Amino acid sequence: MECSELLKKLGSISAVTGRENMATQRIAELFGEYCDEVRVDAFYNVIGVKKGNGQNPGSVLVTAHYDEIGLIVTGIEDSGFLRFAAAGGVDPKAIGAMCVTVHGKKDLFGVIGTKPPHLIPPEDADKPIKMEDMRIDIGLDGEKARELVSVGDMVSFINPAQELMNNRLAGKSMDNRSGVAALVEILKELKKLNHEDDVYVVATVQEELGLIGAFTVTYNIKADLGIVIDVCHGDMPDSPSDETFPLGKGVAIAVGPVLSSKHTKACIKLAKSEKIPYQIDPETGDTGTEAAVHSIAREGIPVMLLSIPAKYMHTTVEMVCVDDVIATGRLAARYIAGRVKD
Amino acid sequence: MDTLEILKKLTSLDGVSGEEKPVRDFILSHIKDYVDDYKIDNMGNLITYKKGTGKSGLKVMLDAHMDEVGLMVTHINSDGLLKFQTIGGIEGRVLVGKRVRVGEKGIPGVIGYKPIHLQESNERNGAVNKKKLTIDIGAKDMDQAEDKVSVGDYAAFAYDPVDFGDNKLMAKALDNRVGCAALMEILKGHYDCDIYGCFTVQEEVGLKGAKTASFQVMPDIALILEGTTCYDVPDTQEQSMSTRCGKGPALTIMDRSVIADRDLVKLIAQTAEQNHIPYQYKQTITGGTNAGRIQVNGTGTKVAVMAVPCRYIHTPVSVMDKSDFTHMIDLAKKVLEALPHSDVAKNSAQLVKPASVNLFNDKGGKTHV
Numbered sequence: 001m002e003c004s005e006l007l008k009k010l011g012s013i014s015a016v017t018g019r020e021n022m023a024t025q026r027i028a029e030l031f032g033e034y035c036d037e038v039r040v041d042a043f044y045n046v047i048g049v050k051k052g053n054g055q056n057p058g059s060v061l062v063t064a065h066y067d068e069i070g071l072i073v074t075g076i077e078d079s080g081f082l083r084f085a086a087a088g089g090v091d092p093k094a095i096g097a098m099c100v101t102v103h104g105k106k107d108l109f110g111v112i113g114t115k116p117p118h119l120i121p122p123e124d125a126d127k128p129i130k131m132e133d134m135r136i137d138i139g140l141d142g143e144k145a146r147e148l149v150s151v152g153d154m155v156s157f158i159n160p161a162q163e164l165m166n167n168r169l170a171g172k173s174m175d176n177r178s179g180v181a182a183l184v185e186i187l188k189e190l191k192k193l194n195h196e197d198d199v200y201v202v203a204t205v206q207e208e209l210g211l212i213g214a215f216t217v218t219y220n221i222k223a224d225l226g227i228v229i230d231v232c233h234g235d236m237p238d239s240p241s242d243e244t245f246p247l248g249k250g251v252a253i254a255v256g257p258v259l260s261s262k263h264t265k266a267c268i269k270l271a272k273s274e275k276i277p278y279q280i281d282p283e284t285g286d287t288g289t290e291a292a293v294h295s296i297a298r299e300g301i302p303v304m305l306l307s308i309p310a311k312y313m314h315t316t317v318e319m320v321c322v323d324d325v326i327a328t329g330r331l332a333a334r335y336i337a338g339r340v341k342d
Numbered sequence: 343m344d345t346l347e348i349l350k351k352l353t354s355l356d357g358v359s360g361e362e363k364p365v366r367d368f369i370l371s372h373i374k375d376y377v378d379d380y381k382i383d384n385m386g387n388l389i390t391y392k393k394g395t396g397k398s399g400l401k402v403m404l405d406a407h408m409d410e411v412g413l414m415v416t417h418i419n420s421d422g423l424l425k426f427q428t429i430g431g432i433e434g435r436v437l438v439g440k441r442v443r444v445g446e447k448g449i450p451g452v453i454g455y456k457p458i459h460l461q462e463s464n465e466r467n468g469a470v471n472k473k474k475l476t477i478d479i480g481a482k483d484m485d486q487a488e489d490k491v492s493v494g495d496y497a498a499f500a501y502d503p504v505d506f507g508d509n510k511l512m513a514k515a516l517d518n519r520v521g522c523a524a525l526m527e528i529l530k531g532h533y534d535c536d537i538y539g540c541f542t543v544q545e546e547v548g549l550k551g552a553k554t555a556s557f558q559v560m561p562d563i564a565l566i567l568e569g570t571t572c573y574d575v576p577d578t579q580e581q582s583m584s585t586r587c588g589k590g591p592a593l594t595i596m597d598r599s600v601i602a603d604r605d606l607v608k609l610i611a612q613t614a615e616q617n618h619i620p621y622q623y624k625q626t627i628t629g630g631t632n633a634g635r636i637q638v639n640g641t642g643t644k645v646a647v648m649a650v651p652c653r654y655i656h657t658p659v660s661v662m663d664k665s666d667f668t669h670m671i672d673l674a675k676k677v678l679e680a681l682p683h684s685d686v687a688k689n690s691a692q693l694v695k696p697a698s699v700n701l702f703n704d705k706g707g708k709t710h711v
Contacts, residue, residue, distance in 0.1 A: 077576045091458040093470050096435040097657035099504070099512070109506035111659040116571045117431040118629040118656075119584060128469045129435070135575050137653065137661060139507015162441065162450055164480030165490070170452045237423065238474065239460050248482065288459075311478070312454030316439040319454065319478065 003181055003329075004322045006030075007169055010177035011161035014101060016070030016154040017088045017208040020044045022103065027066055027180065027203045034187035035201070041220065045213050046203040050187060054196025060336050061200045061223035061301065062186060063214055063290050064179030064230065065207030068172065069314055071095075071136075071155035073102065080145040081135040082110070084155060088208030092131040094315045099158040102138055104149040109158075110138040159316040166248055167322045170311075174318035176207070178308045178325050179229040185329020186336070193337040197224070207290060214290035218297030225263060225339065226294035226303035227332055232281055234311030234319060242282065245309040247321040250277025251328040252307040258286055258295040260302035266340045267304055267331065276331045277323075281307055306332055345671065346511075346664060348372065349523035353513035356443060356498035358412030359429050359547045362386055365408040369522060369541050376529050377539065387555040388541040392529055398682030400535040400690070403561035403643070404528060404674070405552055405632045406521030406568070407545030410514070411656050413437075413497040415444065415477070418488055422481030424451070426497060430546030434470035436657045442477055445495035451479040499658035509588075509664045516660040518545065520650040521567035524671045531675055534682045545632055549599065552632035556639035562690040563606065563681065564636045564645045565674060569662070570594075571629060572651035581625050585651035588663035590620030591670035594647035596627050599634025603644040605686045610646055610673065613680050619673045624649070644690055648674060 001009070015023035024044045031038045031048030039047045046066070051057070069088030076082055082102065086092075096114040101107050112134055136155065138145060161171030183201045190199060200221050204213035207230075218226065232252050235244040245252045253268055255261075271278040286292035287305055294303035306328050311319040343351070357365035366388050370380070377390040388408075394400075411430030418424055424444070428437075438455045453475055458466065477497060481487035503513035513519075522541060529539045538559040542551030556564065570592055571584040585592040593610055594602050614621040633645040650670050653661040681687050 079574075079576055081576050089458055091455070091461075093435050094438045094455050094458075096433070096438070097654055097659045098439065099501075099659055109504055109512070111512055111654065111661060113573075113575055113654050113661075114433060114436055114657055115573055116655045116657075117433050118571045119573055119582065119626060120433070126469050128467060133577070137507075137575070139510030139661065141508065144508065159439070159441070162452075164450060164452070164478070165486065166480050166482055168480035170454075170478070170480070233457060233460060236454065236456065237419070237421065237476070239456060243460065312439070312452075313457035313459065315455050315457070317441070317452035317454055317478075319452065319480070 003185060003326050004169065006184060007178055007181040007322060007325060008161045010180055011171045011173055014156035015067050016156050017067035017206050019154040020067050020205040023066065030184060031201065034191065041216060043213055043216050044205050045217050048201040050190055050199045052195045052197040058197045058224040059200060059222060060197050060225045061202065061221050062183060062227045062229065062332060063202045063204050063217060064183050065176050065213060065290065066180050066203040067205050067208050069208050070157065073149060073151055073153045073155060075151060076142065076145050076149060078142040080140045080142045081137055082149060084136055086131060087154060089314050091314055092129065098316060100136060100155050101158055102136065102149055103154045106148065108138050108148060110136045113137050157316045168247060168319055169322060170317045170319040172316045174310050174320045175231045175313055178231060178310065178320045182229045182308065182325050182328040185326055186333045189330055189333030193333060195337040197336065199336055204290065211290050211293045214293040218294050218301060222298065223301050226301040228289050228291040228294060228303060228305045229328060230289045230307055231310035231313060232307035233313055234309040236311050245279050245281060247309050247311060248323055249279050250324060251331055252279050252281035252309060254281040254283045254287060254305035254307060256283035256287065258292055259305055263302055263304050263340065267335050270335055271331050274334055276327050345523060345527045348526060349519060350503040350513065352519035352523055353503050353515050357408050357410055358496045358498050359409040359544045361496045362408045362543045366541060369526060373526050373529050383554055383558060385551050385554050386543040387551045389555055389558060390529065390539040392537040392539065394536045395534045398534040400682050400687050401538065401562045402535050402678065402681060403538045403540055403556060403559045403564040403636065404525050405540045405542055405564060405566045405636060406525040407518045407542045407551065407632060408522055409543055409546050411546050413442065415491055415493055415495045415497060417493060418484050420484050422483045422487040423476035423478055424487065424491060426477055432656055434472035437472065437475055438470055440658055441500040442497045443500045444477060444479060444491050444497040449479050449490045450500065451477040454478050501658040510661055511664055512659055512661050514658040514660065516652045516662050517569035517655040520569040520662065520667055524567050524667065524674065527671050528674050533678045535678065542632060549630060549632050549635045552635040556636040556643065560640050561643050564643050566631050566633045566645065566647040567674065568631055568647055568649035569652040569655060570624060570649035571655055572653045584626040585622060585624050587651050587653055588665060589622045591666055591673055592622050592624045592649045592651055594624050597629050597631060598627065599630030600637050600645060602633065602646045606644050606646040609680065609684050609686050610648065610677050613676045614673050617676050619669050621673065644686060
């Protein structure tokens, strides 16, 4: 499947953080097309194994989380409206008048209501609205709502990716389905390349809750090299220019303390020689990604972080450029195939 | 197509105030055969005429505005993002993360927002600043954007209707495609009085179309069909809910634009009770309707407003109960049957009308514009 089509398909899947089992099977099937073996661990991390042809193969672990931010039902009103809290970093300012799916006994359509401007008193016009004051409307009375929905049910946003100009896609959960799409690009590319190492491509869970899936994966798979694929902030007005990266200008290669300087330098060199578009992403802290977990897993996994610039992160219109996804996959695969050994 | 299908189709069309043509074209193509005459006036109102049986000389205007709230591109930034302003009342946070269609070609775009990770604490804890929002069509720069859109282009929310819950419908622009769809259905019936079905423009920007439409019709009585505010959600005081979903069409006693004719409202309520059709009174007096314009037309018109309660109006995801919609149609039809024999009609007929512009006097042929 072409990358853009694949990413659109991935964007339409719901996998709210902590409840990724909604989508595990589909991710496993996707990996199955390109891998020698696919495993699912107890956390619902999906592990695709592609064997290398070396005598003494090393192992490379590539992770990209497949969970998405969403909501969790915290209460059901007598009138059938649902109270909720955030699962992951949801901005309450960005979810008013939004369509959602409530994953109850069956999937239920709902909307997050907002007060019409006609009924907002002028003194309240500029006041922010707290998440605890919002409700999901599933169009049912209390009795029917309680039959179908339980406290603790997850809620996902509805906004499948749509194509815009310049090969850009905008929709929900491009963070980090674009990373998952890059994993598939890696697998596709590796089919064409000769690689000695065994490659473990893993779609991880619960990143949005605190990088949780990566903890078990980096323990379970003894990797010689780790590569993390996630999104970084795309550039937009009114945002810090050193923390945001233009869309369509290639993969962002992170440089910083938690990242393997040796591999990162070699990777940048490779990008240059292969003419794969890239940009440098300075990460002075722990990157806020799974790279932080890799770097201190077991005896420490040398790790690289490759990011796909995404505008409007954690809204339902996260925007990426498909060219950047492809560049990320190509660079990672080529690096794995010809990687620097210790 | 049944009435609900027509309503859904109407909500999927774009008709931001000032650019109602797609909605008007659809309406006209579906009601042409049910009316005796029609015209499109200078403003873009579609005025239809349906002759009564002759048993009553009463002239009744039915009004439903076709326009919806939306956006207009007001500037193209150097980075290719489109600055916009709202047309009609739309709250800032309703715009964030929404899909829109820009211009006649319907170029897809989205309204993004600064990621929560990058917001300063005052931004994080504040409200959405509408002025900082832009539409992103994916253009790399101004030149690319100008290739696809122009300053002055309209943009509408791009949301398709969804049936859900217990007999509920979610759609954009229920305000006021519910009125349009109801009026289309009403025009299929036969009545003793003369009916002028007016699909009006630019209600959301100050009740504009209704002024010229009512001037041309000079009605005795006018009934305004609307979608109105409804906020029957928890923690809302009953009087602040405005209306309640599923409790029947809402009758207006008074709003910002009008005090409805007391006798006419009474007649509607009585008719509803006689026919066992549920109805409710709107509990708030905010918002305005075309009734305000039509009431003061000529020497004055007796007006009333009948509306389908719509949760979250002026957003892309308004919600209504389908029973309120069908009950509004039933009630309006019954009212039209009862009107000619009512005291309200007798009182209206006693009024002395000035020599009015009666544009449908010439029965020689259809008036096409």
